[in-house]
């Protein structure tokens with residue numbers, strides 16, 4: 001059943017100029033030396049995992065298998081003022097000074113290439129454009145297909161392949177310019193969104209809910225007891241889960257934690273930090289395409305109930321190109337009005353058939369034997 005909804009996918013080729021290549025010379029210094037030592041200790045040739053092929057895979061799939069109701073718009077670059085709502089002045093100056101250079105930013109191998117600073121400005125600005133489209137009523141929902149991703153970026157530190165915190169910049173813009181008071185953020189990327197949590201840690205008007213693989217998995221934060229502080233005490237909600245967790249547990253988290261939290265918080269806008277690295281192909285969790293679709297259905301119902309359906313997805317991680325592109329496609333189909341499936345448990349149907357098939361075989365012919 002389809003109840004057509006209008007969805008805009010935001011995409012901008014300028015983000016593809018972010019392509020760190022560790023084979024070229026980087027700015028020399030202590031960080032370069034340290035990371036080169038780490039990379040030299042690996043048994044395999046290291047390649048930057050967050051590469052332009054990720055967005056190409058998503059856009060190619062949407063061209064080959066168009067989703068009715070989805071249209072496309074270009075992005076735009078964020079201004080320094082927009083970035084400065086969530087990042088410190090000194091951090092922005094340090095990043096801007098790296099224009100046209102190759103440099104490491106963090107020991108976790110986050111790096112920039114000559115086009116990266118512009119790409120990061122466009123990733124943040126494109127996230128703003130997606131929020132504007134929804135807040136201005138030009139679309140029921142929007143999906144910003146952006147890179148570099150954002151949710152590990154802290155106020156004064158780039159981390160985990162993230163330069164600027166795209167979603168946080170978009171949330172702060174919605175509050176400052178678009179008349180939006182309360183923002184609910186759901187982060188279902190498999191890694192904890194330490195940067196987003198940090199930025200809104202003491203903010204009572206932003207509720208941050210994060211379902212992720214538990215520490216010590218990267219970045220190591222996001223334990224249950226991290227619930228915010230000060231005025232924001234209680235508006236940070238962490239759901240750490242073990243490796244291999246699948247659809248049924250994610251659905252339980254959506255129904256029994258995310259839904260009641262949203263009903264309590266009553267947001268004006270819902271943003272989703274949408275990584276697809278919880279899919280089995282990225283080897284950390286076991287969420288299926290049906291799982292991503294079903295979770296989208298729940299978050300869409302929450303947006304309908306509380307904020308006139310205003311819902312914006314912003315891309316985070318996902319490194320296997322097949323599951324990344326198919327995951328994004330599954331989300332978009334539901335945003336465009338397709339009825340989400342109820343995820344099945346893999347093999348359940350088959351084992352029930354097998355039980356029925358073999359049942360007769362174990363009935364003893366002679367009951368005394």
Ligand SMILES: [Zn+2]
Pocket residue numbers: 189190191275277316317318
């Ligand atoms: Zn991730």
